[in-house]
Amino acid sequence: xxxxxxxxxxxxxxxxxxxxxxxxxxRNDYPLPADTVEGLAGLYEFRDFAHFIEVWxxxxxxxxxxxxFRQVVVDYAAEAASHGAVYLEGIFSPGLRRGIDCDEMFxxxxxxxxxxxxxxxxxxxxxxxxPRGYTDDEAETTARYSVAYRDRGVVGLGLxxxxxxxxxxxxxxxxxxxxxxxxxxxxxxGEAAGADSVRGALDALGAHRIRHGIRAEEDxxxxxxxxxxxxxxxxxxxxxxxxxxxxxxxxxxxPRLVAAGVRCSVSTDDPAMFDTDLSHDYEAAVTxxxxxRELFEAGxxxxxxxxxxxxxxxxxxxxxxxxxxxxxxALT
Numbered sequence: 001x002x003x004x005x006x007x008x009x010x011x012x013x014x015x016x017x018x019x020x021x022x023x024x025x026x027r028n029d030y031p032l033p034a035d036t037v038e039g040l041a042g043l044y045e046f047r048d049f050a051h052f053i054e055v056w057x058x059x060x061x062x063x064x065x066x067x068x069f070r071q072v073v074v075d076y077a078a079e080a081a082s083h084g085a086v087y088l089e090g091i092f093s094p095g096l097r098r099g100i101d102c103d104e105m106f107x108x109x110x111x112x113x114x115x116x117x118x119x120x121x122x123x124x125x126x127x128x129x130x131p132r133g134y135t136d137d138e139a140e141t142t143a144r145y146s147v148a149y150r151d152r153g154v155v156g157l158g159l160x161x162x163x164x165x166x167x168x169x170x171x172x173x174x175x176x177x178x179x180x181x182x183x184x185x186x187x188x189x190g191e192a193a194g195a196d197s198v199r200g201a202l203d204a205l206g207a208h209r210i211r212h213g214i215r216a217e218e219d220x221x222x223x224x225x226x227x228x229x230x231x232x233x234x235x236x237x238x239x240x241x242x243x244x245x246x247x248x249x250x251x252x253x254x255p256r257l258v259a260a261g262v263r264c265s266v267s268t269d270d271p272a273m274f275d276t277d278l279s280h281d282y283e284a285a286v287t288x289x290x291x292x293r294e295l296f297e298a299g300x301x302x303x304x305x306x307x308x309x310x311x312x313x314x315x316x317x318x319x320x321x322x323x324x325x326x327x328x329x330a331l332t
Contacts, residue, residue: 002084003292004316005278006299007267009211009234011129011160012069012090012109013060014270015076021272024071025062032062044273049192049243053162056273061098066108073112077122079271083278087123087303087313089186091158093131094142102145110152123309125155127186130171132161139174147181155304158211159187159201167193168200175205184208184304186234191245195219202231209234209302214245216262217253227261232302237284238276239269255288265299266290293322 016024018037025032034040043059046052063069073090080088092109094102106128113124128146130139146157157178159171168187175185189201191212198216201207202225213233216222226233235254240246246253258264266285271277285295296317303310 002279003322004086004296004320005080005084005282005292006265006296006303006313007080007085007088007278008209008232008265008299008302009236009267009269010076010080010088010090011056011270012072012076012092013063014056014273015079015268016059016063016072017075017272020071020075021059021062024068028062028064028068030062030064032059044275046242046244049245050162052243052270052273056270059273060093061095063095064098064100066104066111069105069108070112070115073109073124074115074119077112077116077120077124080278081120081122083282085122085278086316087125087299087305087309089125089127089155089304091127091129091160093129093160094145096134096138096141102141106145106149106152106154110149110154113153123305123313124153125303125305126153127156127158127184127304128154129158129160129188130174132159132163132166132170136173139171140177143174143177143181146178146183150182154183156184156186156208159189159205160211161188163188163192163197168197169204172204179206186211186304188212190215190233191240192243195222198222198226207231208304212236212240212245214240214253214257217257223257223260223262230263230301232263232265232298233257234267234302235264235285236267236269236281237288238281239274242274242276249284249287252284252288254285255290258290258294263298263301264290264295265302266295291322293317 018040187201188211190198195218211234
């Protein structure tokens, strides 16, 4: 039996499977390094986190039109629904440096979120990312566009990219704009950089939730603070393995963070690029000793949806017979 899942951390550009990427690239006359599914597969053998970012930038540049962005959301909602997803928060990076009209991009993704609900029954909310390395003007433009589309399902502002090179403090003003506009702060931190990055995300960016956050473990005092705050970490076990953030799944900090009282949801990050899906990431967490029900509850705690949707998700979780498939109680 497939149990209900909540996914809070998935880059929509990184959900595009190779056959769809080829279709969109041909439609937009965009050259890829390979013209077959098999050829593209070789791109995704990542040396390290920086190599992953390089490939991500190369391949996502194929997405150029509103219909591309709409298709990406709808296609991933169908995939995620097949793995039990009932709610997801999709990340995308506005293509300011690719000359893409922001209104076309935001409209395409927002149209996709609406269509995903109608076709696949998955509630989708959107959390655009500021790519690290953006100028102040570019970052603040992203924040303002995000606020402008709040009534179409944009619920938060994120920060992604080369974490070790661009600390959170550089983007303090942009996140202030977002928070003043009613959006949550959901930056990446504690993935390619350590506990100081998580601290910066909390203090400078007012983070409501941390994407990844696993290297908070390097500072026991910070772990206690995260537990005390009830801050949810969006943990992506297979992504962390693929990019070399952890040496092996068995060494992953996830169970130790949960045992210390930190709420952790589980997500795929970039499923097409990391050869994973929502079921595989949940299964990875289960092998580490977690229970699907506690992952659902952590996802619900971290979700940025409105009260009505939250209550429907809560009721769904309460009605589901978690014990029927061994998915029941919280980790002890």
